[in-house]
Amino acid sequence: MTARNKKEMQEKNLDAVFSFILNPKYRWLYHILFWLIIFSSDINSFLELGSTSCVFCTIKILLLELVIVYFNIYFLFSKYLVKGKVVKYTLLTTLSIIIYLTINYYLGYEETIYEEIDETTGEVTLVTLSLFSWIISYASRMFGIIGTAVGVKFFKQYFIEQRKLNAIKQDSLENELQYLKNQINPHFLFNSLNNIYVQSKKNLSSTSESILLLSDLLRYQLYDCAKNKVSLSDEIEYLQNFLKLENLRKKDSQITLNIKGITTGINIAPFIFMPFIENAIKYSGLTSKPYINIEFTIEGSKIIFKVTNNKADILAVNKNSGIGLNNVKRRLDLLYQNTHELIIKEDNHKFSLTLELETLQK
Template sequence: MIDFLKKYKAFLIGFLIIIPLFILLDYINVLNIPNDQPVEVIVITVFWALVVGLPIHNYQYLKRKKKAVIGITALFVLFFITIVIDSFMKLPDNPITFILLIIFWCGLAYFLVPNFIKKYWKFIALLYTPLLLYFFYLRLFSGDLEAYLKVKQETPFYIFFLPIPIFFFLWIFEQWKWVQELKKEKSKTELSLLKTQINPHFFFNTLNNLYALTVKNSPQAPEVILKLSDMMRYTIYDGEKETVKISEEIEYLNNYIELHKIRYKKSVEITFNHDIDTNLNIPPLLYIILLENAFKHGIETLAENAFIHINLYEDNNFIYFDIENNFDASELNNSKGIGLQNLERRLSLLYNQQHELSISSKNNIYKTQLKIPKHA
């Protein structure tokens, strides 16, 4: 609410200007505020507050648009000329004055909110055309001036101002929608950036492993290259998708595990159990950072009896990824890697705090659980 008020404070300023001004003009008898027509007074006050607030709200836009400023200035000149003509002719609800005022208001709205007017001009015309035709009928064809003034007293003329709040709130809705789309686009951009940060980080470690095998002329090198090729294909093509089948993610993780098993000479126990509907959809590359950390900070630190236990399962509403590994405490680096930071940021963007990522360490065993809602 506070952010909303800050964004549209110009309209609050409009009220703070118009209300004291109306009171002052009424006090010096320049303006007559009727006490028996509160609805009309409120509607007209809101209308003029919006008129004053719009240029203030669009101040930065007007600074950049000199043509718009010139156009608005010309419109206000037209407005004052219209008022002078109306005062000189002393004709109640002069149709000529009315037409000139319509030109003024339409022109002002177009210069201040051009995109809104272009988008909703049909809706505006649909609301105002019957009202204008009704006015001209009463003013020109309902009889003489006395008959018109009598009808006017019996007719709630504030109906001509009622569409103004409708358009204002419609404009507010358009602003809100634009902000949401901007946030969504920003989130997509950040997600894309985070993926590009994750992938090089992972492949940097994998290529180091491959380099060690090629230096030793290991016969396992071709198999590593093939698995790495499959993983790169998944990362580059499937990683750009919003969601993938969880079966594809499982295969990706299995490839990663097998790739690491090839180079280990020590005793390593790795289990990966998955009791889950493989047709479920999840965002791609969601678990690789957690698995990578289990290898990097677990198996890599131990000379023997290293293990990684992985469980992937579901309940009615959530998907769970549990990973547990042991480590050598003397070799543990407590700094938070970029991979985990990126994962946390990505989860926040994807699930808006509907997920849970819990990490614990006890008795040289590292446990991590990622809980995410099932994809719709």
């Protein structure tokens, strides 16, 4: 498994975990677990202090905490904090805690006692917690509970918003890729029909064969390439048919296609290599003795694609040239970000291109 595969698998698993945790169906369960933890903490605190009515006091305090927390996360959070009104949120949260302390004082302050042991006599006495210590203890506790609840709420909302943004981004990406993919068919069809037209004007017997080859090529484009991925074997066969069509059109072209390695078991995005070959045919065709060397080297899930062609010293290029080449560069950036390398070298007589592509195994 490649590093890219591992990363995608980790992201997928993490997304599945968060999706389960944030599933609205289980929200009630998480709320119950949260308050059970708080209740257990309260019970433990009262037992340590030696209170005889710990359960009753804990229930009273827990209900009060529940009201304060839900008022904060379902009203103050959405009305002030998420809108950037931090000062108002802080003031109102502090005010709610003051109200909590006031009510809590009349409900259970007298129950807040602890054991004090005389070191000399060993006598144990029950002492009521000082008012200042009580305020600090319960205020800190309430800030902690609210902070935890708000943190969970903030994380949940952030994660949901990120998923929405990612969905929008993915939709936009797919639309752009589909647009770029759709641009390939008219561009290729225009070139092929133009070639067949030239053959028909010369009354060549190869015209009918060219039409059959074009039919097969269009079938591949319309049906086999409906998916986002195609097999490398099918894509190379498509390129071979295209080159046959080109050889029928121009007999004096010297075109070679070599394949090294095993092509089965590898999927790629369709029409990745075609624009580079079209580009080579276009520029070598301006020379008196055109030649194009195409080579595929497959090393596991890595494809090394090379095209070398000659070109004229002075090129007469129209303003519409380079459409297919620009499209495929954009598609490579979108589909194989950080997993491809495109190297182009050019001089007065030769043009060479090398594309290294890391693909996904079936």
